[in-house]
Amino acid sequence: MSINLHAIRIDKGNIDKNSLVELLSIDNDFLENVEYFRPDTLELGFENEAERVSEEIFDKFKDSLEDDESYAIEGMFQKVVLLKNFVTQSSTTKSFDHTIVETDFEYILILALDLEQF
Secondary structure (H helix, E strand, O other), X not given: OEEEEEEEEEEOOOOOXXXXXXXXXXXXXXXXXXXXXXXXXXXXXXXXXXXXXHHHHHHHHHHHHOOOHHHHHHHHHHHHHOOOOOHHHOOOEEEEEEEEEEOOOEXXXXXXXXXXXX
């Protein structure tokens, strides 16, 4: 068994269109593998698919950030882990779990992946 654990820290009150880039970047298909990017991602000025998806998810939740930031970050995190092409949905991922730890100053997004060994 191979468990990969990722913890992404996001400051409270500082959530923006790039807040999920680090989380999305754990999957190379969103960061480096251009063949997996949508055809117009680079043309639209994004450096990679992680930037594009982070901004798209942020746009869906930005209106709720002022009303209930905790709810918004939970929704954003849920959207990422359920993305069709994200590592959590890969055939090499046997299972995954995720949670958010909220402190006085930040959210810590925790993602545990149980990956197939080759």
